[in-house]
Amino acid sequence: MPPAAHAASPSLPLDAEGIHALAARSMFELFSSISQGMFLIDKSGRIVWVNDSYQRFLPALGLQSVDDFVGHMVEDAIPGTQMRRVLETGQPELIDLLTNRAGTFVVSRIPLRDDAGSIIGAIGIVFFEHPQTTLRPLISKFAQMQQDLDDARRELAARRSQQPHNGAGSGQRRAKYTFASFIGSSPAAAEVKRQARRAAQSSSPVLLLGETGTGKELLAHAIHAASSRAGGPFVSVNIAAIPETLLEAEFFGVAPGAYTGADRRGRDGKFKLADGGTLLLDEIGDMPVNLQAKLLRALQEGEIEPLGSNRLVPFDVRVLAATSRDLPEMVRAGRFREDLFYRLHVLPIRVPPLRERRSDLPALVEALCEELALRNGIAPPELLPDALALLAGQPWRGNIRELRNVLEQAAMRSDSQSLDAARLARVLREAGIVPAAAAPLAEHLPADPLAGDAHLLRSLPQQVAELERRAIAAALRAHGGNKLATARTLGISRAKLYERLENPDR
Numbered sequence: 001m002p003p004a005a006h007a008a009s010p011s012l013p014l015d016a017e018g019i020h021a022l023a024a025r026s027m028f029e030l031f032s033s034i035s036q037g038m039f040l041i042d043k044s045g046r047i048v049w050v051n052d053s054y055q056r057f058l059p060a061l062g063l064q065s066v067d068d069f070v071g072h073m074v075e076d077a078i079p080g081t082q083m084r085r086v087l088e089t090g091q092p093e094l095i096d097l098l099t100n101r102a103g104t105f106v107v108s109r110i111p112l113r114d115d116a117g118s119i120i121g122a123i124g125i126v127f128f129e130h131p132q133t134t135l136r137p138l139i140s141k142f143a144q145m146q147q148d149l150d151d152a153r154r155e156l157a158a159r160r161s162q163q164p165h166n167g168a169g170s171g172q173r174r175a176k177y178t179f180a181s182f183i184g185s186s187p188a189a190a191e192v193k194r195q196a197r198r199a200a201q202s203s204s205p206v207l208l209l210g211e212t213g214t215g216k217e218l219l220a221h222a223i224h225a226a227s228s229r230a231g232g233p234f235v236s237v238n239i240a241a242i243p244e245t246l247l248e249a250e251f252f253g254v255a256p257g258a259y260t261g262a263d264r265r266g267r268d269g270k271f272k273l274a275d276g277g278t279l280l281l282d283e284i285g286d287m288p289v290n291l292q293a294k295l296l297r298a299l300q301e302g303e304i305e306p307l308g309s310n311r312l313v314p315f316d317v318r319v320l321a322a323t324s325r326d327l328p329e330m331v332r333a334g335r336f337r338e339d340l341f342y343r344l345h346v347l348p349i350r351v352p353p354l355r356e357r358r359s360d361l362p363a364l365v366e367a368l369c370e371e372l373a374l375r376n377g378i379a380p381p382e383l384l385p386d387a388l389a390l391l392a393g394q395p396w397r398g399n400i401r402e403l404r405n406v407l408e409q410a411a412m413r414s415d416s417q418s419l420d421a422a423r424l425a426r427v428l429r430e431a432g433i434v435p436a437a438a439a440p441l442a443e444h445l446p447a448d449p450l451a452g453d454a455h456l457l458r459s460l461p462q463q464v465a466e467l468e469r470r471a472i473a474a475a476l477r478a479h480g481g482n483k484l485a486t487a488r489t490l491g492i493s494r495a496k497l498y499e500r501l502e503n504p505d506r
C-alpha cells in the first residue's frame with residue numbers, strides 16, 4: 001500500500017531492518033517529489049494510488065477526475081503503457097520513452113515484491129515530459145559528442161591511411177550513401193538517378209551541377225558506391241572550406257623535409273589518399289585560378305607533384321566534381337579555365353532543385369523525419385496535411401538541406417508529435433523565411449505541375465520504365481518494404497520484382 005506522504009518518523013528503531021524501511025520510504029518520497037508524477041498498480045494491473053503531480057496529466061489523457069484513474073486497469077487509463085510487462089517479467093525498466101495522446105514522456109517502471117519475492121504490483125514514474133524540449137541540452141550534448149567521436153574516428157582513419165604500411169586504398173573511407181539514400185520518384189528525381197547510375201558504370205569524370213543542398217554530394221557517394229571502385233576509398237575535398245594557401249598541399253601532399261617542425265615527415269594529399277578509389281572535388285567553382293592550371297595538368301598527366309618534391313607520382317583516381325555556381329558563366333567571365341571545364345564536363349549531371357520536384361516532398365519529409373528522430377532519440381514527427389501543403393508552397397532556395405533544418409527545428413520546438421501548418425509557419429518565420437502560400441499536396445497531382453508536359457516528350461520505353469519504377473516504389477512504400485506483398489499488389493512474381501529492383505533501368 002502507498003506509504004504515508006509525510007516525512008519518515010524519527011521513532012523508527014534504527015536497526016538494519018529499520019534503516020532499510022526508512023531508506024525505502026524516503027526514496028519513495030524523494031522520487032514522488034522530484035519526478036513529474038508517480039502512481040502504483042497492484043498485481044492485477046489496477047491503479048491503486050497516484051500522487052498529486054501526476055494528476056495534471058489526467059485531462060490530456062481524456063480523464064475528468066482521479067476517480068476515472070484510480071481503481072481502473074492501467075492500460076484503460078494510460079494508452080500505450082507497458083506497466084503490465086513489468087508485472088509479467090518482474091524486470092524493472094529504468095528508462096523508456098512512452099508516447100500517447102498526452103505527449104511523449106521519459107518513464108521508469110519498477111516492480112514491487114513482497115518479503116517472499118513475489119510481485120505484488122509496480123511503480124510507474126514520469127521523469128520528464130516533452131523530452132524533445134526538456135532534454136534538449138542533453139540530447140544536443142550527446143549529438144555533439146557523437147559528432148566529435150565521428151570526427152575523431154575519421155581523423156584516425158585518415159592518419160592510418162597516411163602511414164606507409166597501411167595504404168590509402170585500405171578502404172577505411174567508405175561511401176556514406178547509396179542510390180537508395182536519394183529519396184524521390186518524381187520524373188526529375190528518377191532521371192537524375194538514371195544518369196548517375198549510368199555514370200557509375202563509366203570511369204570518366206562527372207560534373208554534378210545544381211543549387212546548394214540538392215544532393216550533389218549524396219549522389220557522388222552513391223556513384224562511387226555503385227562503381228567498380230566501391231572497394232577503394234571515397235575521398236571528398238571541399239575547396240571552398242580550405243584556405244587558398246593550404247589548397248595545393250591538401251590536393252597534392254607535401255614531400256618529407258619540405259617543411260620544418262611538425263610537418264617534417266611529409267603528408268599525403270587527397271589524390272594520394274583517394275588512390276584506387278574516387279575523389280570528389282566539391283565546390284570546384286571556388287578553385288583559385290592559379291591552382292586550376294595545376295589541377296588540369298594533374299588530370300591530363302595522371303601524375304601529381306607533392307609540394308617540395310621534384311618527383312612526379314602517378315595516381316589512379318576517378319574524379320567527380322560538384323558546384324552550385326554557374327560554371328559556363330564563370331568560363332565566359334574568365335574566372336574558370338575553359339580547358340579544365342571541358343576536362344571535368346565529360347558526364348554532366350544537373351541535379352534539380354526541390355521546387356522542380358515538389359511531388360517528392362511527402363516522401364522526403366517522411367525520410368527526413370525518420371532520420372532526425374533516430375539521430376535525436378525522439379519519436380518521428382508527423383506532418384498534418386495542411387503542414388505538408390505549406391511546405392509544398394515554399395521556394396526552398398536551400399533545397400533539401402533547408403527542408404531538413406526546418407523539420408528539425410519544428411520537431412525540437414514542438415511539444416506534440418504532430419505538426420500543423422500554424423506551427424510550421426512559426427518555425428519558418430523564426431528561420432527568417434517569410435512563408436509563401438500553401439500549394440496543393442503534390443501527391444494529389446497527376447504529375448509534377450512545374451514540369452508541364454516536358455516529361456512526356458521522351459521515348460516510350462523510357463517512360464514505361466519510369467512508370468514501372470514509380471509503381472514499384474509506391475507499392476514498396478505502401479507495404480513497408482515487404483517484397484511478397486508488393487509483388488502481389490503489382491501482379492508480378494517475386495522473381496520479376498527482384499529483377500526489376502536490381503536493374504531498374506532495364
Ligand SMILES: Nc1ncnc2c1ncn2[C@@H]1O[C@H](COP(=O)(O)OP(=O)(O)OP(=O)(O)O)[C@@H](O)[C@H]1O
Pocket residue numbers: 181182183184210211212213214215216217218219282322323324364367400401404
Ligand atoms: N534526394 C535526397 N534524399 C534524401 N536526402 C537528401 C536528398 N538530397 C539531399 N539530401 C540531404 O540533404 C542534405 C544536403 O545534401 P548534399 O550535401 O548532398 O547537397 P549538395 O548539393 O552537395 O549541397 P552543397 O552544394 O551546399 O554542398 C544532406 O543531408 C543530404 O543527405
